[in-house]
Amino acid sequence: MQREAEQQAAVFSALADPTRLKLVKLLCRQHFPDALCVKALACLLGVSQPAISQHLRVLKAIGLVKGERRGYHIHYYINRERLESCRELVSATLSMAESGKAQGCQDDCPDRRKQDV
Amino acid sequence: MQREAEQQAAVFSALADPTRLKLVKLLCRQHFPDALCVKALACLLGVSQPAISQHLRVLKAIGLVKGERRGYHIHYYINRERLESCRELVSATLSMAESGKAQGCQDDCPDRRKQDV
DNA sequence: TAAGTATATTAGCAAATACTTATGAAGATT
């Protein structure tokens, strides 16, 4: 569960930035053969080109976007299967269905006796 | 859309930490009349009491947890309606259903002409 | 009301983040 929470948090982290969310949405709206190069994204989102490259790196790290060169430009697009799996991951993380049995204080908790409200 | 992305990012941010995710999960598993006080949470998660208070503040800020005093302790619990609404929010944010029409470069984009790939 | 307990807040710190400017690397075009 330790590692699980970290992996889940990593996905939430990658999406925990408004510019990155807008980036994802922009890419989502693109459909073949429309293209969005880095400069165009920078222009649309009002930040510098390196800023976009850095955001793209974060999104690539979780497999959410991919790039493909076309002439001078690199055409960035959403990995839609991964997008769906991320959607399921965040949804499942917040799903109460995964609630197991209630957990009490551990035996070695110094305040176990005080937990009786 | 500007503000929308910020609000969505705020929810992702609040959940973009493994300790906070574990906190949410722990509270999810609690069912009335079980109680988890701050000290018990600190003990279970292996961090200090102030750290828990601070995480709880973040979660309270988005309405995800609530506290209720019972004797000496404050019993923290999940706001399950809000949990569900957060689940819908993050899911919808990543849902391709909200994809509108493809968007080109703005007219004033200095690199509009270069976007033809 | 005074003492006791749990929780919140503050101060301080190290690490991470989001950005810009400047520079480097990769590939396309001629």
Next chain:
DNA sequence: AATCTTCATAAGTATTTGCTAATATACTTA
């Protein structure tokens, strides 16, 4: 091959974050 153009990386900075230790606050209980 030389030149261009795009994109990535590096360097530098201001802000935010997650933590601990110390302190203050709020409430209960006697």
